Amino acid sequence: MVQNKEHFEETWHQNLMVKVRQIKPTFAIFVIIPTILAAIYFGFIASDVYVSQSHFVVRTEKKEQAFGIDSLITGASRSGASDEIYAVEEYMNSRDALQNLNRDKLVTNAYSRPDISFFNRFGSSFTGASNEELYKYMQSRVTATYDGSKSVTTLRVRAYTPQDAQQINERLLQQGEALVNKLNNRGRNDLIRYAQGEVEEAKERAAQAAEALSDFRNRRGVVDPEKQASVQVQLVSKLQDEMIAAQTQLDELRQFAADNPQVPVLQQRVASIRRQIGQEMGKIAGGQQSLAGKTPGYERLSLQNEFAIKQLSVALASLESAKNEARRQQIYIERIAQPSLPDKAAEPKRLKGILSTFILGLVLYGVFTLLFAGIKEHQS
Template sequence: MRSPQKETQTGLFSSFLESTGFARSQDDTYAVNDYMASRDALAALNQSDYFAQAYSGKHGDFISRFPAFDFDRSFEGLYRYYGKQVDVSLDSTTSITSLKVNAFTAQDAYRINERLLELAEQLVNRMNDRARQDTLAIARDEVARAENRVKEASAALSGYRNEQNVFDPDKQSTLKLQQVASLQQALVETRTQLAQRNR
């Protein structure tokens, strides 16, 4: 059986995760790896009965082809067989994910490998879309809370103005300061005049 194998540094799908602008996490890698080994991935891969046909009929010998010794042609039987032909493993030390596909022909092995990568990319895109939507929802909530705080502050300021009969606190305080400055200037001028007269 042919066994094309692909390995990618820091996870098989790091480029997919990086290209979206979202930070890559080990949890994402585990999720993608688990998906490729799942029944959902097999169901997508086996559309039009492709996977089952690639491993049965004229292909392989009686011992190696599908169905195996139990002659179980059900989906569960196919899934057990799938688990023996497709291996997804993550080396936690190096963060390298390996995808290994065994098939009776190099063409089938390559096609299954490529299809699994496509399915994995679609999953990553869905996860990133969900993360993007979650981020937007959080941002909208923050904006709504900020708007509420502004409304509350405006209401409190309006209440203060009404209670203190202040039309504009900033302008009001500026006018008071200007009046004080004018009085101080007048006082200085008066003292200067008195000093000149006493000479």
Template sequence: MMRVIKGLGQKVKKKPNLTLIGLVAVCSLSYQLLIQTPRYESISRVVIKSSGNESASVEGMPIPQLGMDQGRSDALLVRDYLLGSDFSNQLNEEMDLKKHYQVDNLDYITTLKSDADDMEFYEYMQERVTAEYDDYAGVLELAAQAFTAQMAEDIAEFQILKAQEFINNVNQKITSSQILSALEELNRTMLSLDIAKRDLAKFQEATNTLDIASDAQSSIETVARLEGELASLKTMHGLKSKYLTENTFELKSISDNIVVLEAQIESERSKISAFKPDSLNARSHRYDELMVHLEVAKVAYQNALFSYELLHKEVHSTLKHLIVVQTPIIDERQRYPEVLKNLATHVGIAGILLFILAFIRASLRESKD
């Protein structure tokens, strides 16, 4: 036994660098295989798309789509949300992740400290729950690491759930901020149109007429007809007065009819006269005024309705949708630690450090010589 130890000692003296590299390799393997807590990973991939990929149009009028790279910016917003402290706190409240990551063993490197505060927990979560955007594929990759495969899947599903809620909140803000004002304007013009219709109906009911222009024409025709009858009666009265006395019954009857016709003509003329407040001209002016108000209200309502439909279609084309390209699954394979990769890294770093150290020693020897 002593000979073996002496033999090893001589080999160490002859090749100290290889011995150190071997020691690093043994330590690395021992830590990864015996101490480090195994981790499982669940990966999902999502894409954020808008409803309208092409330009929308209303009655042949195109609506330009602003922002050629809108999908990327939406995905980056979701990524930043999933990497934020609020999301980490929600994860902890939902799944008690602090307790899950605080494993009571000798692994003080990959586990969370038992007395970790919120900031330390957030920094730790940055390494365990990630979200990365692939510019080439346009896909947001979500990854969750945990000490059990089930927990990793649960975290990944929670990521997708909260990403969908975030997109829904964005859509709600878009619709509430833009459509609400247009809807208020549409309701206001609709109310104005109803008021204009009611005012016109009240006026027509009060004046017992539906069309002032028609009533005016009717009054003019009546006056013309009565004046024709009056002229005939006056002509007849003049002819008969040449051979009949005024006291005769026939002439008295004609005279009475002339008086009646003159009164009727005066009454009809008063209807179309502009000098009395309740005259036909005054009513016609008021009727025209109400009709103008009604037409203006109709045009305002039609414009507001068109603007609302236009905006509704434009907003619909900008609504976001989260599409799950790859759903998270339970992967029973241990993903971490990556033993061979870590071993190669540790050995490589040790070799580089030894090379630098040997170079420094050689330089010092040359300077002494």
């Protein structure tokens, strides 16, 4: 029994050695050795990777359509949230985000743990542990991607402990929210500052227009040429009625009592009224000092004053609307899913890695064998 067992083992070893000797060196180089190395790496060296995911959307407030000056204000401050979505995505993948994230060495400590394999640990390579190397290292471990069909941004963080992955994810979300708030505050401040500047300019123009109108009135001795001309016309009309009455009386005395002592008196009265009418008409029209001559300049300054007042009113309304707009947060981040705390390593895919290495080795071996056979046949 024992002899049979020893004979079987000896035979098995001999067959094994024969089969090993039959293995071609190229097959060992392309297939066996890489597969053994992959099995050693994925089975004993590669560190477990935990992935923390969060989902969020960048929303903008829904508002009624505005018209007129309000549409200019709200249009300037309420463009779609798509710009902010891409801004947040780019920020989370930027050097600034990494610098803020690593302000207390959170990233460096998380990826430099001694229990992380040499091939995965930050700072173990020959390139050193500079900030630039840390940024390159993190590019494959932090990804923020936007799905346009769902309007949802997914943030994924890969780390070597569940707690590190979740903590880095949470802090990145907080930094994204801070960025959106910063953009909002800048938009609010710019909006109010612009509206306030418009109000100050409108006030200055209104003051200048009022001062110019007042100077014109003082220099030309007129308050409102149109109203004053109306008064003058009424006075001239009254004088004309008096002159007609006096002239009629004078004509009657000349016809029936030419020697009446009232004739000279009436003649003098008619002449006096005629002169007075001429003077009053001269005030209405007839020169630069007349009301008609003063009217164009007055109307121009009056129109400028009214326009300046209206501009000031519109600017004040715009400022009030801008303040109301600034009291609301137009853009904000709404979390759909909080950063997850993974309870199982998502990477590496150990069996998949070994099989992929084996299959790739077979493909390379086949290609090499065909090339070598072709070259040998060509030489022969």
